[in-house]
Amino acid sequence: MRILPVYNLSNNYLRFTFKSNDTSRDLVDKMREKRHDLDDSLTKNESSQDSVEDKISSVKSDIQTQTSQMDTEKNTINEDSQKLTQIQHDKNEEQEKLEETQEKLQADRRKLEQLQDRMSQLRTQYSKIQSGLSNLNEV
Incomplete structure (x- = not known):
């Protein structure tokens, strides 16, 4: 068995890995380029990640902010709802008072009509009494 020098092994490994027949130096240059490209890509990815984190x-x-605004709106709605409930309650009380007043x-109208009827009766009776007195005075 023949023993290959180490550089031949590394060349063979590099050729097999990169599927190329380039020399060691060319392969090393390609590796450097790839490393440089990977570093650039990593830098871009980190920058992109920072940008995404900033957006998040x-x-x-x-x-x-929107949650705070929603809470403020909810509080306003609750306050308005309470005011509306109070207004509705006051309206109902006023309606009850109005109904009582109408009753x-x-x-009072019925009493007035009764009094007017009674007054009419009393006038009629007064007229009759006056007629009767006149008749008595004539006799």
């Missing part, structure tokens, strides 16, 4: 942070901040007014 911005979106989280926007969500917190009292109707009762």
Whole structure:
């Protein structure tokens, strides 16, 4: 068995790995280029990741702001709802008072009609009494 020098082994490994028949130096240059390309790609990816993280942070901040605004709106709606409930309650009380007043007014009208009828009866009786007195005075 023949023993190959180490550089031949490394060349063979590099040729097999990169599927090329280039010399060691060319392969090393290609490896450097690939390494440089990978470093550039890594830098771009890191930059992109930072950008994405910044956007995520911005979106989280926007969500917190919107949540705060929603809470404020909910509080305003709840306050308005309570005011509306109070207004409705006051309206119902006023409606009940109005109905009571209308009932009292109707009762007062009936009393007035009764009094007017009674007054008419008394006038009629007065007229009869006056006629009777006149007749008595004539006799």
